[in-house]
Amino acid sequence: DAGVTQSPTHLIKTRGQQVTLRCSPKSGHDTVSWYQQALGQGPQFIFQYYEEEERQRGNFPDRFSGHQFPNYSSELNVNALLLGDSALYLCASSLEGFSSPLHFGNGTRLTVT
């Protein structure tokens, strides 16, 4: 049973560019959330998608946007990249509902130069 898969694993972009990261949730899961993890820090919640809609959002600017597809997979888009956007981006999937544990992928390492 495949867990959460993310692509690509590594990415290098230039300041000002745009990037799209992709996530396939664990089989049977319908909810996807995205987290940003800076070096040496814990992950920070970006947003959550359920039924193709953004349901919750953390303290991130509008440059960060997302999408969820009918097959529950998801994309994270970041526009106008800043050097400070360099981080590990983690996708997590779960079943809708408060008590369902989150299953995380191994992330996409984004470097902005």
Next chain:
Amino acid sequence: DAKTTQPNSMESNEEEPVHLPCNHSTISGTDYIHWYRQLPSQGPEYVIHGLTSNVNNRMASLAIAEDRKSSTLILHRATLRDAAVYYCILRVTGTASKLTFGTGTRLQVTL
């Protein structure tokens, strides 16, 4: 968001029990206590969660204080593969996928 306090780092010998403490003095009555761990170069991994009673699963045990202001994650026999950053998180009712991670406890396991 309710906050948790954990030691920055701990060390353990292999095959010894490990007790990882967490303080959460501002916990509310409906907050669940969750533990995740993050091994090097991997995403976080769910370990265990509880509300009021102590909990056991194949990975660990969770001991929750009677006043719920603190909890302890117990690894019964640490192995080298348990070396990771352990995060204690309060999962707030109604916030579903939003987990507020702190900086966690880095556990080192030595032979």
